Amino acid sequence: MSAGSRPPKAQPPLILASASPRRAGLLEEIWPRFRVVPSDAPEIHDDQLTAWEMAQMNAYRKARAVAKRFPDALVLGADTLVYLDRETKLFGKPATQAEAFRMLEQLEGRTHAVITGVCLVHLREHRQRVFAEWTDVRFHPLTARQIRKYLALINPLDKAGAYAIQEHGELVVAEISGSYSNVVGLPVERVREVLDEWQRTP
Secondary structure, three states: OOOOOOOOOOOOOEEEOOOOHHHHHHHHHHOOOOEEOOOOOOOOOOOOOOHHHHHHHHHHHHHHHHHOOOOOOEEEEEEEEEEEOOOOEEEOOOOOHHHHHHHHHHHOOOEEEEEEEEEEEEOOOOEEEEEEEEEEEEEOOOOHHHHHHHHOOOOHHHOHHHOOOOOOHHHOEEEEEOOHHHHHOOOHHHHHHHHHHHHHOO
């Protein structure tokens, strides 16, 4: 090292502000060492916001809540929303099996959008990056019997839109346009790019 030069800056620890095992598994593919600290920030659903804006707002709220407790860490928050008819009808997590059935009944044979908002924040350094990814998903035409069969194979109550593409998804999903991992819950290709940029930027 030449005189007067500075050593490389150590990277801050990464915290995933999510209790989702799906997001943790995806993040592990590109960043093997991180800590999971679920956020207690409530998700907001505001008709005045677009799906794009709401996903990013919820991701920011989740990341910010954890970052306040760990200001020296780099915190990643994410929020995934499912919309039918572009941005007009929001599908959250169903409260009951009956509601899950009704959701899939409305999605069958049609194309819907999956939007995941992501926020990276480091409070001590006053740095922040918020973005979102959009994937279109087309469902197979489904009968009531096929829907019940699918719901018997998964737990739909913790999944936006009452389905999981990585859990017997071939039974309901005919085609996707965009990032597969985004539909699972975290657009890893985009997150990798942003993390690389974050490391390169002083």
